[in-house]
Amino acid sequence: MLQREPIAPGVFLNTIPADKFNRCRISLHFRFPASREKATDQALLPLVLERGYSACPDMTQLSRKLARLYGAALTVETSMQGADRVLSVSITGIKDQYALSGENLTAEYAAIAFGVAFAPYFENGLFSKEAVEIEKATLARQLESEVNDKRLYCVRQARRKFFGDSPAGVERDGYLANLPAVTPETLTAAYWQILKTAQLDIICLGADAEAVRHAALEKLAAVERQPAPLAGYLFMPARPAQHFREEMDLVQAKLCMMFTWDQCVDPAQLNAFRLAMSVFGGSTTSRLFLNVREKQSLCYYCGSRFVSPTAFMMVDSGVEPANADRAEAAILKELQDLVDGPITPEELENSRRSLLSGLSSVGDSLAGLENWYYTEILRGGQVHTPEQAAEDLNRVTAEDVRRILAGFSHSVSYLVTKKEEPTHAE
């Protein structure tokens, strides 16, 4: 069970018992409103921070330091949570009992994680110009290579059409066109703003919580904290469905459909959403898997996913180019059948069992525990345990599932498909 306590303005120390694991983990999650103007700076920041920090400025030396700590894994990354962005610094490594020379590993993990987050390597008060230029080039290559993964590309294009100018549509990885304007000055300013205004959740799994608290308070003492309000969750209004088609050289077409729930999600309904997704397209007993993939052989993969911070459902699928229209019609029909027709007790209970099993095993991995509890924290309000969620899930009825699915409205279909061959000479 999570222990959560405020230790400074907008800063919380969250401790999760993790005695049974071979490794421990310390994470720092900085959460702040996403901004289109600063998106590229904020996307570049993890790449520059991960290169090193004041006590170990060199990227190669940091790699070697982590290897010396038996391959401890340091990650610095950013993600979007509705209209907020999260910058996360995490370190995972084996526990002290496995150290071959009796090293105090957890103290070293804390020093690295807090060093990276609070004491980056600066030259004359700014991020190193060389590091910024190198990582700008790396980010540019990543942005340019988006098309290499056709499935991901299609999903991202669909999201772009779905969110338009909404703050929830800010690009996690920033904008290629804005990269030239990023400088050590803009990046350093973006960094200080995050340090000063973000809500910070420190999550400690199996590491010495007192050592982590001490490190946190020591670093925070040097920061003038002014936590800013978060953007919170939102939804996209319903609108007539729009269809987009893009042709390229590929073998299997990708179809991504976006549906809005047309209102913000009430946390009390979360388990009904979970069950609805499992019945519709989130499991191997779902309608999409059994009917669209197995019976009609229209897709190789076809699954649904609900994203609660922005209240939308996404169905993505890999289809034969010639079958794309039929696949879309079949997906919509399955949704409508669940809304209008019977939901059998068998399919409902199969899905419920599968979800209950997943909830029971949340505590079986460090990642599972952290994801669960940080998602609960992000949602705001009371933090639920997986056991509480399981109790609530047991109360969800077929009618609840139907009501959830009836609330979805189709907004966008994005198809990435094969170039059409000319059928005759003009």
Add this chain to the structure above:
Amino acid sequence: MQNDPMQAVRAAVACERVVLENGLTVLVRPMPGYSGVHAIYGTKFGSIDLDFKVDGQQVSLPAGVAHFLEHKMFESEDGDAFAKFAKTGAAANAYTSFDKTCYLFTATQQVDESLDILLSMVNEPYFTKATIDKEQGIIGQEIKMYDDSPDWRLMTALFSCLYHAHPIRNDIAGTVESIAQITPEMLYACCKGFYNPGNMVLAVAGNITTQQVLDACKRAKLPAHKAVVERVQPEEPLTVAKPRMEFSMQLAKPCLGVGFKEVPVQGAKAEIICDMLTELICGGMTSFYRTLYDQGLVNPGFGGEFLVLDGCCCFLFTGETSQPEQVRTMLLEEIQRLRREGVDEEIFTLCKNQTYGEMLQDLENIEDSATALAGSFFRGRALTEEIEALASVTKEEVDQALQTMLQPDRSATVIIWPKEEGEA
């Protein structure tokens, strides 16, 4: 190495091993405090097993049969295995690699029932022409999905350049044409040869006891026969089939693959040395990687891997780069430099440390633990042997390996270029 941590490590890798009378190897790792159970039922039968003799009868398969069979095993006369697992709440799946096929589930409740389903699904095969025809459509779509993946295309192209005849040249799933040749008789022959208990492992980790697993084996009434399978791999010279291949796809940046063909190595220590070599040549700790990265020549995903299978052994270095020729030349020069000067002593020690941590990491979760147990069966050695082998590796042995391995005259290069506008 101190005593105490090694005792902790031995406890972390401990498992119970029983070989049943019918030949099935059962490996169990009870993990106190965990809620779930992960079970893997695996056979030493993968995509490279195309020619074999079972009980004296010669069988030749088209490419993709092991993977096809994996799909078909989910069907039986009394229904689909996914539907049966749905009744227990277990999440089930399966995968086929070059040399094995594994069926697995994760469950937190009705574990005994899930074990019964797992053990019965591959022991009661059921194939008809109609069900085979239907599966060909689904697998055909899976093959097409991989056709769009540059990473996959790069790897399969490297194998077809490195090898003249070894079945690793084929895609694991085969081709639409090869799977069209599959018959029920072929599938039954594979079951007889490879899905017999002597060729299989049941690896289970989590909230379970060995007795529970053994009871499930008893209930399953596994076949007692021990078919004699003799794999036949074609003659494969040490030369490469084709030193270079280039083609284009819809990409933003070119992809480079450089492969090296090796004499197959044997034993934990030799494999660990080869794994370490990829890290010592171009891992994140090396100055060479740093040069490539800082000059913008590669993306963070650039790296090397090592593969050893029956009759096949190779190193592959792959990644995205805007300058494939330059990166290839630099890689070959770096290998030559290390051969001449020896690997860096500090990085070698750090590499051992890192590998040790990774081994412990692989025993942390129920999924990873069961996978590590099954892997130890497939490799034919216990996990403790691997940790002990790691501790005994010396820099001199790594330098020695470099004298014969990673030779330019046994290398092949594949480049995938971005397709230009209007290019067919």
